Amino acid sequence: MPLRPLRLALFALCLPTLAVAAEPDLDNGRAVNGTCAACHGENGQGGKQGEYPRIAGQSAKFIEFTLKSFRARERINLPMFPYTQERELPDEDIRDIAAYLSAIELPTKPPKFKDDDDALTRLTAMQKVMIIPRVEGDIAAGGAIYQDRCTTCHGNDGRGKRIVPMLAGQYTNYLMRQMEQFREGVRPHDEEQPGEGVLKDLKPADLQNILAYLTTLQNLEDKQ
Ligand code: HEC
Ligand code: HEC
Incomplete structure (x- = not known):
């Protein structure tokens, strides 16, 4: 050969x-x-x-x-x-x-600057800080629903995996809009029939409580 x-x-x-x-x-x-x-x-x-x-x-x-x-x-x-x-x-x-x-990591706390860091360094670092404000809602009640129905896919820490998106650290308004779209069957979530699935029988107050709970999960430093 x-x-x-x-x-x-x-x-x-x-x-x-x-x-x-x-x-x-x-x-x-x-x-x-x-x-x-x-x-x-x-x-x-x-x-x-x-x-x-x-x-x-x-x-x-x-x-x-x-x-x-x-x-x-x-x-x-x-x-x-x-x-x-x-x-x-x-x-x-x-x-x-x-x-x-x-690969972009957005910190959830302002960094500690050194005295000689210039204005541009400070501004650039501050623009990356991502803090979702707490929203109204019953955190304990939202946490209970989240643990019961959402963790299998979105994870205990709300960070998702593979094709399941992270929810912690995402804008509350955005998440609410997506949940409404899931319930209306406009966007597919993870169900056989559009509009069916884990969110279907929840009340608007339940959704608000879940969102309130999610804002408590975003701080990676706190979780460690
Ligand atoms: C069986 C797995 C599964 C379960 C259980 C589940 N999800 Fe999801 N979720 C997904 C997947 C997959 C997507 C992405 C869907 C897509 O974009 O097609 C998603 C997307 C989302 C989004 C949109 C986020 C974004 O960035 O677009 C929200 C909000 C959400 N889920 C909330 C929830 C809540 C609240 C619960 C519990 C009540 C829950 N999910 C339970 C799998 C799941
Ligand atoms: C003209 C404005 C615009 C541009 C440019 C744009 N997007 Fe978007 N993008 C949006 C809007 C608006 C949404 C939310 C849609 C919704 O509410 O469902 C979105 C949603 C997304 C989502 C879904 C996030 C989630 O958690 O569900 C991803 C991923 C995304 N964009 C990636 C990109 C990437 C990558 C680019 C560049 C190649 C890009 N977008 C360019 C407006 C834009």
Whole structure:
């Protein structure tokens, strides 16, 4: 088999290239984020009290899955639809932006500055701090419902996993709007029939209580 050594060598040459191609390119992710930043902010922190949700720190799997479901109109998002089209956002860009955003950590407390930190350093660091204000509601009652019905997927710490999004550290208004959409069957949650599922028989006060509870989970430092 005279060809064999050559084929082996070619195969060995191809290996690193294949590995690199599968790795997300964070520089490209940063470049793509220029488009997203117009609405979601430079650090993916969202804005306008949750009209634009926080996307930093969500799992890469959830971001990828969500961008593809916007593109396929499985989840309707009119403002974002044009940005998710294949020409604007090919699959490699989706992979890269998802990896880039998921790696951004937004602290829940202002950092401790050194005396010689200049104004720009302080401003840049403060822009990343993400604190969701407490909202009205019965935290204990909300916690009981959350423990009973939500932790299996969203986790005890409200941080989700894989395609289950984090709820802790997300804007309260945004979460309420999403829960209403789930209940109306406008956005699929995790059920066979639209509008059925874990949220169906809850009262508006229950939803408010869950949100009040979630604002107590955001502080990673407190949980440790
Ligand atoms: C024109 C404004 C706009 C731009 C630009 C934009 N988005 Fe959005 N995005 C929105 C709005 C509005 C929502 C919330 C939709 C809703 O209420 O369901 C959203 C929702 C999302 C969500 C869902 C978050 C969640 O927790 O459910 C993700 C992920 C997301 N955007 C990622 C991106 C990425 C990545 C980019 C850049 C490629 C981007 N967006 C660009 C407006 C925008
Ligand atoms: C069986 C798993 C499962 C359970 C149980 C569950 N969820 Fe979810 N949840 C999901 C998944 C998956 C998504 C993402 C759905 C999608 O975008 O298609 C989600 C999304 C959400 C969102 C939207 C967040 C965002 O950033 O867009 C909210 C709010 C939410 N769930 C609240 C709850 C609450 C409150 C409970 C308990 C009463 C609950 N969920 C129980 C799986 C679950």
